[in-house]
Amino acid sequence: MGMTMIERILARKAGLDAVGVGDTVTVDVDLTVLIDLQFATMWVPPLRIADPDKVAIVMDHAVPAPTIKDAAGGPHARKFAADFGIERFYDVGRHGICHQVIAENGLARPGEVLACTDSHTCAAGAYNTAARGLGPAEVYSILCTGRTWFQVSPTIRYELVGELPAGVGGKDVFLHIANEYGDATNHNLEYGGPGLASIPLHDRRTIATQGAEVSADFSTFAYDDVLAAYFDALGVGAPGVAGFEPAHADPDAAYADVREIDLSALVPYVARPGTVSRNGLPVTAIEARKIDQAFIGSCANGQLDDLRIAAEVLRGKQVAPGVRLIVTPASQQVYRDAMRLGYLQDIADAGAVVTNATCGACFGYHMGVVGPGEVCLTSSTRNFTGRMGSPDAEIYMASPATVAASAIAGHIADAREEAAR
Amino acid sequence: MSDSPTAAQAGALHVTGRVWVFGHGLTTDDMYPPDAMKLDIPEAAKQVFYNVRPGWSAQVQPGDIVVAGRNFGLGSSRPVAALFRQLGVAALIAEEFNSLFFRNAVNAGLPAMTVPGATEVFHDGDIAAVDLAAGSWANQTTQISGTVPVLPDLVLEIIAGGGVLARLARQGYLPAELADVLSSPSAAAAGQGSGA
Ligand code: SF4
Numbered sequence: 001m002g003m004t005m006i007e008r009i010l011a012r013k014a015g016l017d018a019v020g021v022g023d024t025v026t027v028d029v030d031l032t033v034l035i036d037l038q039f040a041t042m043w044v045p046p047l048r049i050a051d052p053d054k055v056a057i058v059m060d061h062a063v064p065a066p067t068i069k070d071a072a073g074g075p076h077a078r079k080f081a082a083d084f085g086i087e088r089f090y091d092v093g094r095h096g097i098c099h100q101v102i103a104e105n106g107l108a109r110p111g112e113v114l115a116c117t118d119s120h121t122c123a124a125g126a127y128n129t130a131a132r133g134l135g136p137a138e139v140y141s142i143l144c145t146g147r148t149w150f151q152v153s154p155t156i157r158y159e160l161v162g163e164l165p166a167g168v169g170g171k172d173v174f175l176h177i178a179n180e181y182g183d184a185t186n187h188n189l190e191y192g193g194p195g196l197a198s199i200p201l202h203d204r205r206t207i208a209t210q211g212a213e214v215s216a217d218f219s220t221f222a223y224d225d226v227l228a229a230y231f232d233a234l235g236v237g238a239p240g241v242a243g244f245e246p247a248h249a250d251p252d253a254a255y256a257d258v259r260e261i262d263l264s265a266l267v268p269y270v271a272r273p274g275t276v277s278r279n280g281l282p283v284t285a286i287e288a289r290k291i292d293q294a295f296i297g298s299c300a301n302g303q304l305d306d307l308r309i310a311a312e313v314l315r316g317k318q319v320a321p322g323v324r325l326i327v328t329p330a331s332q333q334v335y336r337d338a339m340r341l342g343y344l345q346d347i348a349d350a351g352a353v354v355t356n357a358t359c360g361a362c363f364g365y366h367m368g369v370v371g372p373g374e375v376c377l378t379s380s381t382r383n384f385t386g387r388m389g390s391p392d393a394e395i396y397m398a399s400p401a402t403v404a405a406s407a408i409a410g411h412i413a414d415a416r417e418e419a420a421r
Numbered sequence: 422m423s424d425s426p427t428a429a430q431a432g433a434l435h436v437t438g439r440v441w442v443f444g445h446g447l448t449t450d451d452m453y454p455p456d457a458m459k460l461d462i463p464e465a466a467k468q469v470f471y472n473v474r475p476g477w478s479a480q481v482q483p484g485d486i487v488v489a490g491r492n493f494g495l496g497s498s499r500p501v502a503a504l505f506r507q508l509g510v511a512a513l514i515a516e517e518f519n520s521l522f523f524r525n526a527v528n529a530g531l532p533a534m535t536v537p538g539a540t541e542v543f544h545d546g547d548i549a550a551v552d553l554a555a556g557s558w559a560n561q562t563t564q565i566s567g568t569v570p571v572l573p574d575l576v577l578e579i580i581a582g583g584g585v586l587a588r589l590a591r592q593g594y595l596p597a598e599l600a601d602v603l604s605s606p607s608a609a610a611a612g613q614g615s616g617a
Contacts, residue, residue, distance in 0.1 A: 024573040046594050067459050119498045133498045135525035141585045144594035149575055185492050186520055215495045215519045364455035386450045391472040
C-alpha cells in the first residue's frame, strides 16, 4: 500500500519504511519555532535543549508589547537566545508573524517536520512541509528532546483541476472548500493535481494556513516547479547548501476521500460570522451588510501580494465614512517591501491605518479590537465569536480584495464590480 | 531517572465525577477569550465559557467532569487545559476532540476521552466514571456504560505522569525539584506562556 505525502514524511522522520492510519509514531523534528507568547509570564529556562541550530524564535503576537505581561517576555526570550546560542532570533525590528518569517527565510523545507507554538503552523504545508500547531508545553518538550509523537490520521486529498480565474484568490478557494465540505477534524489535508500550477505560492499559503479552521491536523501541498523555483531563488537547497528531499504521494496511496475542485468555476466567497464551516456564500449572494471595521492582515492574508491586491483596489479611492480599514503587514520584511513598492502609500492615502507587523487585530488582542455591536469584515484567519474582541461583534471573512472593496463601499461588496466603477 | 509514572500516578487515569454537559463546536475563544490572555491563570480561568454559559466558572467544583460534543476545542494552541485544571476539572469527555486541543489536555496531564454520543448519554449532574487505561466509561446515574479504543501507551504515560513538563523534569531537562510544581495548573501554562 502506498503512502500519502504526510505519511511519507512521518515514516521517514520516524525511521520506518511505512506508516499507516492509526499508527502512533515518534518523529525527529527538523525545526522548532518559539513565539513571544511562550516567554510571557512563567517562562522556566530549560537545563539543556536538543539542538540550538534547530530552533528559531520569532516575536510576533504582541509586539511591540501592548501589556506589561508581554513586555516581561522580551527579556526572557533575549536571554534564552543568548544563553543557548540561538542564531535564528527574529527580535522586534526583524520580526513578523511567525508563519511569514518561517516562509520568507526558507525555514520550512520540503519533506521536513516543523513544530511551532501556534495553531496556524500548518501554513508551512504550502512548502511540502509536515507542520502543525502544538501547545506551548509540547513545543517546550520538543525544544528539549528534539522529538515528538503523532498518531497518523486519515488523509483527504483535494485534486485541483482547471485554472484559478482573475479576481479569485486562495481565500476564496478555502472558503469554498470549507463551505462545501465542512470540518475535517482529525484528518490531514493534501493538495495537488494539474490545477495547482495556477495557484500562486501566496495563495497556497493562505489555503494551507486555514486548514486549522476546519480542524485539520496537517495540510500539505505537493512539491512542484513553483516550489522548486521558490527555493532556488531563496538559495535553500541549492548546491552547497544542505539539501532537502520533497515528499511525494504514491499513486496507490489510500485516502479517506478524494475531492475534485474545479478552480475555473470558483468565485469570491464570504463566510458569515461564527465559523467558516458550511457557513459561506458567493459574494454575489451575500447580504450587503454595513461594516464598521475592515481588516487586512494576519499570517493568512498579510503577505506582500495581499497588500498589492489591496493597494490595487484602493488606489485613488477613499474608505467610506464610518468605516475603519486596518492594514497589518505580516512581517517587517513585507512592510519594508510594501513601502518601497508604494503599496502602503496607496493604502494610507485611501484613509486606511497601516500598523506595525504583528498578529494584532487577528486575535483581538491589540491594534484593532472590535467593540460590542460592531460588524467586522476580515481577511484574517478566524471569524469565531469573540475572536477579534467583543463576543457581541459579528465577524465576516473574505479575501483582501473583497475587504478592500467593501471598505470603500461601506458594506460587503464584490471587488470585481467595485473595480468597474 | 526513569520517566515511567508511579502506581499512584496511574490512578490519575481513572476519574469519577459530576458532569457538566456542553454542546458542539466549542472553540478556544469560548474558553480562553483574547482579553483573558492578558490575565494570570486564576483570573483567566474565571472566563471559561463566559459567553456560552455565564457564571459557570463559579459553579464548577473540583473533581467535576466536562462533557462536550463534536469538534471540541477548535482554535488556538492557548493552554486551555491549564484553565480547566485551575478550576479543578478532573477530566474531559467529548464526542470528538480537535487534535491540538486533545494534545494540550494530554500534555497538561488532564485525562481526556472520546465517547461517541456523549452529549446524549450524559446530562448535567450525572456521575460519570472514565478509565483511560481500560478504555471504559460509565454513567453511574443511568447505569449506561461502554468502551472505546485505548490510547497509545506513550499518551497514557504522559497523562499519568502529570503532563509533559513533569516528565521533562524527571528526564533532567528541567530542575527536578520543579517536578511537582510543574504539574500544577499554573505551571501547566508555563514553560509555556501561551499560544495562539
Ligand atoms: S496572524 Fe492570527 S492566526 Fe496568524 S499566527 Fe497571528 S494570531 Fe495566529
